[in-house]
Amino acid sequence: MSDALESVKALADGFATTFKHLFRKPITESYPEYKRPLPARSRARIELTRDPDGDERCVACYLCSAACPVSCISMQSAEREDGRRYARWFRINFGRCIYCGLCEEACPTSAIQLTPDFETCKRDPLSMVFEKEDLLVDGCGKDPDYNFYKYAGVATPVGGKGEHVNESKPVNVRSNMP
Ligand code: SF4
Numbered sequence: 001m002s003d004a005l006e007s008v009k010a011l012a013d014g015f016a017t018t019f020k021h022l023f024r025k026p027i028t029e030s031y032p033e034y035k036r037p038l039p040a041r042s043r044a045r046i047e048l049t050r051d052p053d054g055d056e057r058c059v060a061c062y063l064c065s066a067a068c069p070v071s072c073i074s075m076q077s078a079e080r081e082d083g084r085r086y087a088r089w090f091r092i093n094f095g096r097c098i099y100c101g102l103c104e105e106a107c108p109t110s111a112i113q114l115t116p117d118f119e120t121c122k123r124d125p126l127s128m129v130f131e132k133e134d135l136l137v138d139g140c141g142k143d144p145d146y147n148f149y150k151y152a153g154v155a156t157p158v159g160g161k162g163e164h165v166n167e168s169k170p171v172n173v174r175s176n177m178p
């Protein structure tokens, strides 16, 4: 096909598409009166959840802040009298957050979760800084049954380390020394 013919065909295709859309019923969604429901796993405003017992899930392990590519999470760890760790304070700067979800992926306790609520924009950049009291919610979020302390570091009657089915024996790191 010659160049001229190809150009004419491309033009005709373009006009055909335009013509087709001329007779389509327009889809108008009046935001913010109507808010389109988003999938539960949409990534927007972040919250800190609780375990099914109502305790704070966050154990202030700093993994989320280490994983965050824009360094917008900061916290300070503390310990309860029973030895359980928690975040004395926990801060997210939503002015910098890119809602990538890496913090949620990194979290071993399922504490930090992204929600579909994307309406976090504010005129004052400082009001985009959320403290722990703004982030902590009463519910369990997406993982309602998960309780980190029921699984991690718990002795089982099945056997010690390396004695479970298909489990390797613990490595003696000292045996690797020269
Ligand atoms: S969603 Fe991404 S950018 Fe936002 S706090 Fe988590 S890791 Fe950081």
Ligand code: SF4
Binding pocket: 057, 058, 059, 060, 061, 062, 063, 064, 065, 103, 106, 107, 108, 109, 110, 111, 112
């Ligand atoms: S939110 Fe999760 S990853 Fe971040 S400090 Fe708490 S327990 Fe660790």
